[in-house]
Amino acid sequence: MFDANLIESFFIQETPFYYYDLTLLQKTLSTAKQVADVHGFQVHYALKANFNDRILNLIREAGFGADCVSGNEVRKAIEIGFNAGDVVFAGVGKSDKEISDALDYDIFAFNVESIEELKVINALAADRGKKARVALRINPNVDAQTHQYITTGLDENKFGIAYWQLGDAVEVLGQSEHLELIGIHFHIGSQIIDLNVFKSLCVKVNELNNWFDERGFRLRVLNVGGGLGVDYHQPDVHPIPDFRSYFSIFNDFLERKPGQEVHFELGRALVSQCGSLISRVLYVKNGLKKNFLILDAGMTELMRPALYQAYHQIEKLTAATESDEEQLRYDVVGPICESTDCFGKEVPLPKCERGDLIAIRTAGAYGEVMASRYNLRDEIRYVYSPVLTDVSN
Numbered sequence: 001m002f003d004a005n006l007i008e009s010f011f012i013q014e015t016p017f018y019y020y021d022l023t024l025l026q027k028t029l030s031t032a033k034q035v036a037d038v039h040g041f042q043v044h045y046a047l048k049a050n051f052n053d054r055i056l057n058l059i060r061e062a063g064f065g066a067d068c069v070s071g072n073e074v075r076k077a078i079e080i081g082f083n084a085g086d087v088v089f090a091g092v093g094k095s096d097k098e099i100s101d102a103l104d105y106d107i108f109a110f111n112v113e114s115i116e117e118l119k120v121i122n123a124l125a126a127d128r129g130k131k132a133r134v135a136l137r138i139n140p141n142v143d144a145q146t147h148q149y150i151t152t153g154l155d156e157n158k159f160g161i162a163y164w165q166l167g168d169a170v171e172v173l174g175q176s177e178h179l180e181l182i183g184i185h186f187h188i189g190s191q192i193i194d195l196n197v198f199k200s201l202c203v204k205v206n207e208l209n210n211w212f213d214e215r216g217f218r219l220r221v222l223n224v225g226g227g228l229g230v231d232y233h234q235p236d237v238h239p240i241p242d243f244r245s246y247f248s249i250f251n252d253f254l255e256r257k258p259g260q261e262v263h264f265e266l267g268r269a270l271v272s273q274c275g276s277l278i279s280r281v282l283y284v285k286n287g288l289k290k291n292f293l294i295l296d297a298g299m300t301e302l303m304r305p306a307l308y309q310a311y312h313q314i315e316k317l318t319a320a321t322e323s324d325e326e327q328l329r330y331d332v333v334g335p336i337c338e339s340t341d342c343f344g345k346e347v348p349l350p351k352c353e354r355g356d357l358i359a360i361r362t363a364g365a366y367g368e369v370m371a372s373r374y375n376l377r378d379e380i381r382y383v384y385s386p387v388l389t390d391v392s393n
């Protein structure tokens, strides 16, 4: 990802910053879009993964819709130029104001997460003399086989409507003149690597699709959410996720009824690999038990390692003139006043010194967006590679 010229250009930048390879982003988007189109699938990009303006613009231009989790994300999507008719809004705690604004924008659909929320949307739509399109987010109790902190589709998770409440939900829908049920929605978790998990999801979606059909609801949309994982260990081997295998599973295992649309909400899979956090070594501290590499970036810039003990590949970016020397092992840490401010332990790296540049890879998703000002840190900066003019290259 980093050639000598690019690394030279990094040396004159103030660090830390996010580097976004927009060429890789465009290739990722066009691959995903082409494969989705083959099956007639629609993809809404989950803004929560990264809502950087340049990135959102490329995603909109590539023909994706937007999946939002807050009123501000809905507004952002509209400001960037996504059609309101391509915006969906999920979230367990939508406020009255967020719902009202989304109704005023006339978004495509609300993914509704509780029976109470159905009633609130109905009342707010009634105030406006409108009919709100809703999909029921159902918790299918499917184990996503991912980190327990990012599993969302188990009974113990707060997300979605439980099976046992579906009868009540249907009753409320029957009494709600200002709601139109357009579909069912699922999202079982994030960074899912075992694609068999999605087969299990399809089984549940098929059962529920039949359940609604038997009760006279002709669902227009089956929305299976996002969750496709990326290769954090070998970003250069798998810079683009295997969208072909992923979409094929849904093509093969989902039983679509005539006219039904299948929607996805991918976040991480589209934007992770195009982003890296670039940082400078401030100090090399040789302790009794460990060697520490103290960077000018910390958990405030990328909190995934501190929050989930997430692995990110760490690389020394060497100027063209330098030769690679002795390999050492370092605990790579930041300047924040927390012991969890650590990007990796015992990381094998060429010998480092003050001023060296370090890249923390696969940071395009849930990186910049989760940055904080803790310790009154600076606002995060970013640098972009040029965009491709011809995406087919």
Ligand SMILES: Cc1ncc(COP(=O)(O)O)c(C=O)c1O
Residues within 6 Å of the ligand: 046, 049, 067, 090, 152, 187, 189, 190, 191, 225, 226, 227, 228, 265, 266, 267, 268, 269, 365
């Ligand atoms: C409802 C919903 N849709 C889509 C996503 C995007 O997930 P991912 O980035 O794993 O594709 C999330 C985040 O987990 C989500 O909560």
Ligand SMILES: N[C@@H](CCCC[NH3+])C(=O)O
Residues within 6 Å of the ligand: 048, 150, 190, 191, 304, 365, 366
């Ligand atoms: N923020 C998480 C994933 C949660 C996705 C949203 N439900 C991550 O960094 O992996």
